[in-house]
Amino acid sequence: MNLDINRIRRDFPILEQQVYGKTLVYLDNGATTQKPNVVIDKICEMYRKYNANIHRGVHYLSEKSTQFYEESRQTVAHFINASSNKEIIFTKGTTDSVNLIAHAFGDRFLKKGDQVLVTALEHHANLVPWQMICQKTGAELKIIPINEKGEILQDKYRELLSDRCKILSLTHVSNSLGTIVPIKEMIAQAHAYHIPVLVDAAQSVQHIPVDVQELDCEFLAFSGHKIYGPTGIGVLYGKTEWLEKLPPYQGGGDMIDDVEYQKSTYAEIPLKFEAGTSNYVDAIALAEAIKYISNIGLKNIAAHEQEILRYATEQMLKIEGLKIIGTAAQKASAISFTLKNVHNLDAGMILDKMGIAVRTGHHCAQPLMKKLGITGTIRVSFAIYNTKDEVDVLISALQKLKQMFN
Ligand code: PLP
Numbered sequence: 001m002n003l004d005i006n007r008i009r010r011d012f013p014i015l016e017q018q019v020y021g022k023t024l025v026y027l028d029n030g031a032t033t034q035k036p037n038v039v040i041d042k043i044c045e046m047y048r049k050y051n052a053n054i055h056r057g058v059h060y061l062s063e064k065s066t067q068f069y070e071e072s073r074q075t076v077a078h079f080i081n082a083s084s085n086k087e088i089i090f091t092k093g094t095t096d097s098v099n100l101i102a103h104a105f106g107d108r109f110l111k112k113g114d115q116v117l118v119t120a121l122e123h124h125a126n127l128v129p130w131q132m133i134c135q136k137t138g139a140e141l142k143i144i145p146i147n148e149k150g151e152i153l154q155d156k157y158r159e160l161l162s163d164r165c166k167i168l169s170l171t172h173v174s175n176s177l178g179t180i181v182p183i184k185e186m187i188a189q190a191h192a193y194h195i196p197v198l199v200d201a202a203q204s205v206q207h208i209p210v211d212v213q214e215l216d217c218e219f220l221a222f223s224g225h226k227i228y229g230p231t232g233i234g235v236l237y238g239k240t241e242w243l244e245k246l247p248p249y250q251g252g253g254d255m256i257d258d259v260e261y262q263k264s265t266y267a268e269i270p271l272k273f274e275a276g277t278s279n280y281v282d283a284i285a286l287a288e289a290i291k292y293i294s295n296i297g298l299k300n301i302a303a304h305e306q307e308i309l310r311y312a313t314e315q316m317l318k319i320e321g322l323k324i325i326g327t328a329a330q331k332a333s334a335i336s337f338t339l340k341n342v343h344n345l346d347a348g349m350i351l352d353k354m355g356i357a358v359r360t361g362h363h364c365a366q367p368l369m370k371k372l373g374i375t376g377t378i379r380v381s382f383a384i385y386n387t388k389d390e391v392d393v394l395i396s397a398l399q400k401l402k403q404m405f406n
Contacts, residue, residue, distance in 0.1 A: 003296065003304050009385045011036040011292075022355025025390045030175050030203060030334050030381030031359050032225045035289070039229055042288040046281045054280045055254055055271070069280045072287035073270070079290045080220065081211040082237055089243075089273045090283045093234035094202040095125040097221030098169070100236055100273060101198050102129035104246040105167060112138030115165045117195075119144040119152055119181065120371060121174040124364045126200040130169060139166070146371075150177035150326040157186065161193050168197045172204035176363035176379065177326025178309075178334035180208070184215055191216070196242060202226055206383070207305055207332045209298040218242050224282060228383075229289035233282035236273070243269040250275040293384070301384050305333040308382045312391045319398055325377050333382035336363070339398070342405045344376045350404070351378075354397045 009015050012034045017024055026034060046068075052061035054069045073088045082088055091097045110116070116130050120143050134141045142165070144157045168190045173180050187197045196218035201210055206227040212220055219242065224233035238246075248255055248266055252275035257265040266272045293301060312335055316322055321340030339347055348360035361376040362369045369376055380394060 003300055003384075005304070005385060005387055008296070009387075011038070012385055013037060013040070015385060019355050019357075020353055023393075025356040025393050027380040027382065027386065027390070027394065028357045028359045029383035029386075030226075030363075030379060032231070033206065033228045033383050034385070035230070036228055036292050038288045038292050039285050042285040043230065043281060046284055051281070053277055065280055065284075068284045069278070072283045075287040075290050076235055079294060080205070080235075080237055081213050083213060084240060086269050087212075087237055087240055087243065089236040089238065089270045090278050091221075091234045091236050091273075092232055092279070093223040093225070094200060094221045095129075095223075095234075097219075097234055097236035098126050098198070098200065099129045100249040101169075101219050101221075101238075101246075102133045104249045104273075105196075106133030106137050106139070108245070108247055109166055110134075110137040110139040113164065114139040115142050115160075115162070116140070117142050117144060117160060117165050117168040117170075117190075119170045120146045120368060121150065121152070121171055121177065121179060121181070122169075122365070122368075123171065123175050123200065123202070124366070125202070126169055126171060126198075127367070143367075144170075146179075149328050150174060150179045151328045152179075152181055152186070154182075154186075158189060161189060161195070163193060165190075165193060165195050168195050169200070170197070171200040171202075172210070173201075173207065173332040173334075174326070174365075175203045175334065176336055176365040176368060176377070177328065178331040178336070178381075179326060179328040180204075180330040180332050182330075183217070187215055187217055203332065203334070206293065206301075207298075208302055212237050224286040224289065227286075227289055228293060229286035230282040233279050233286050235286075238269075240269065243273070248272050248275070252276045254278070296384065304384060305382050305386075308386055308388065308391065309333045309335070311388050312380065312382070312394070315391060315395045316398070319395070319402065321402060322398065325372060325374065334379055335381075336377035336379045338374065338377055339402065339405075342401060344378045346405075347378050347401055350401055351394075351397055354393075354400075356394055356397055 054066040198219040201222040220237040225231040255275040344360040
């Protein structure tokens, strides 16, 4: 199906504006995506018409917001094909979801001598929480290495699997290199050792259809703001049996069953993991974002973005002195690169003045950058609303940049 990208672009009011007198070319979608009108309108509608705290009140507004919130949980469950709404926990985002699992799992299941496995591609969000829990429990953090293209070394991965390894936590798509990790096969191999797997889907759910039952992962995390939804809301999926055996991460209102001064019993899942007033407005708006992209179709989105990725890669390779960092055979819509004689920060600032928003630096993946022997890259990352015309604007800006520095 050929998508009408110009029609889609009209759904995103921010894209119509000019910056420094130039039409905005927004290529920083890996950091956060822009929001369609349906999401912005839903937030306004919630505060204008339905705002009341959920799960507590018996009045009309509270019942309405509770209903919308629980319907949103259903929308998320359907989107990733969870087998039950109970398996969907609303969090603040991917970072919050990973911290929840690292701490709840670590407190219950990790001890000295155990191992936790992550890959060399991880964002700090899927690395630092595991470092913290390993330091606390005495478990050892093992890193699955990558090759020079940014692909996981599968034979090294298999060598690292053992009965000592208690959990594998890995990214689906690398935010800095764009590598798509073959998680389905890797999850099956981990399961052969009864190792549960957490998938960081922060950079995949907006680009690739994700089906948690097909993947058979125990946990999966993503952020609302990277999938055209609001900031401050995210999702943690967990298989029922696992969520039931993990202890709560935080205590407070809404997560309890019965409270006495000295002890408490806890609510059933998912509420056991949703202490305090949830960000219900943004959860409801996130459901709108999910309906929006589901209407377009994830397969159609993937096809469009792959075409933009292919075209941009081809054009960029024609620029002398431009080196693409991350050349995995399977990539999602991000290209990291360096330009000879140009510091990535200078490039980012000059491109900005030309109206082009890109990301520069270490992309919250400092160990990876150190491993690649660089301090950072320039990264362009595409979304459903990006066009080949925008790639052309980028390419001519990069040519100008090169001339300026040579
Ligand atoms: N994981 C990956 C792969 C990411 O790209 C990001 C953000 O860029 C995160 C985790 C953290 O997401 P958030 O800051 O929304 O919690």
